[in-house]
Amino acid sequence: MPKIDDIIARARTENRTYLLEHESKTIIQTYKLPVTQFKIAETEDEAVKAADTIGYPVVLKILSPDVIHKSDVGGVIVNVKDADAVREGYQSIISNVKKHVEKARIRGIFVEEFAPAGVEVIIGAIKDPQFGPALMFGLGGIFVEVLKDVSFRVAPITKYDAQEMLQEIKGYPILTGVRGQEPRDTGALVDILLKVSKLVTDYPSINQLDLNPVFSYSKGAKCVDARIILEESN
Ligand code: ADP
Ligand code: MG
Numbered sequence: 001m002p003k004i005d006d007i008i009a010r011a012r013t014e015n016r017t018y019l020l021e022h023e024s025k026t027i028i029q030t031y032k033l034p035v036t037q038f039k040i041a042e043t044e045d046e047a048v049k050a051a052d053t054i055g056y057p058v059v060l061k062i063l064s065p066d067v068i069h070k071s072d073v074g075g076v077i078v079n080v081k082d083a084d085a086v087r088e089g090y091q092s093i094i095s096n097v098k099k100h101v102e103k104a105r106i107r108g109i110f111v112e113e114f115a116p117a118g119v120e121v122i123i124g125a126i127k128d129p130q131f132g133p134a135l136m137f138g139l140g141g142i143f144v145e146v147l148k149d150v151s152f153r154v155a156p157i158t159k160y161d162a163q164e165m166l167q168e169i170k171g172y173p174i175l176t177g178v179r180g181q182e183p184r185d186t187g188a189l190v191d192i193l194l195k196v197s198k199l200v201t202d203y204p205s206i207n208q209l210d211l212n213p214v215f216s217y218s219k220g221a222k223c224v225d226a227r228i229i230l231e232e233s234n
Contacts, residue, residue, distance in 0.1 A: 018065060020065065020107065028196075031195045033223055039112075044087050061112065062075030079114055118215030124209060126209075133197075135197055149170045151169050156197045156198065185218060207230055
C-alpha cells in the first residue's frame with residue numbers, strides 16, 4: 001500500500017530502522033487496527049491546538065528517533081487535563097528527555113487521545129531467521145515481564161490459531177472474567193492478531209512489531225502504543 005511504502009522509504013532515506021509511533025500507528029491503521037486518535041505538535045501552541053481538537057484528557061509523548069522506550073526517559077504523560085497542563089507537559093517531556101539522552105533529536109510531541117483503562121495485553125510479531133515472522137500474545141505488565149506467560153505461532157495464522165493463542169496463556173481467565181470483572185471482547189483481540197499476521201506477511205521488511213499495550217475492553221480493544229522495527233537492509 002502506497003502509504004506504508006512511503007513511510008518505509010522515508011525511514012530508509014534517513015537510515016532508520018525504528019519507525020516512530022505515528023508512523024507505526026499509521027501503518028497499523030491502514031490494516032484497520034483500532035488505534036488511539038493522535039496528532040503531532042512541533043510547538044507548545046500546536047500541542048494545545050491538537051489537544052483542543054482531540055478533546056481532554058490527552059496523553060503527551062516524546063517523538064524522537066533516539067528514544068525507543070518513551071516512558072523510561074520521562075517521555076510519556078497521561079491524563080493531561082487542560083491547555084495549561086499541555087503547555088507544562090510539553091516542556092517537561094522535552095527537558096526530561098534531554099536529561100536522559102543528551103543528544104536526542106526531538107521531532108515533536110505526540111498528542112493522543114487518553115484511552116480508558118482496560119486489561120492490558122501485548123500483541124507482537126518477531127522474525128525468526130528460520131521460520132520467518134511469528135506472532136506473540138500475552139497479558140501486559142508482570143505477566144509478560146516476570147511470568148513470561150506468552151504464546152507464539154508462526155505467521156500466517158488462522159482464526160482458530162489466534163483463538164488458541166489466547167486460550168493457551170495461563171492468564172486466560174483474566175480475559176473471560178474473574179472476580180466479578182466483565183469478560184473481555186476476545187473476538188477483538190483475535191481480529192488484531194489476524195490483521196497483524198497479514199501485515200507482517202505482506203511486508204517482509206518488518207523485522208519486529210510491538211503493540212504494547214493494547215487495552216482490551218468488554219467491547220472492542222485499542223492499541224495505545226505501536227512500535228515497528230525494520231530489517232537492517234531491504
Ligand atoms: P513506552 O512503551 O514507549 O514507554 P507507551 O506509549 O506504551 O510508551 O506509554 C507508556 C504507558 O502509558 C502505557 O503502557 C500505557 O499504560 C500508558 N498510555 C500510553 N498511551 C496511552 C493512551 N493513549 N491512553 C491511556 N494510557 C496510555
Ligand atoms: Mg509501550
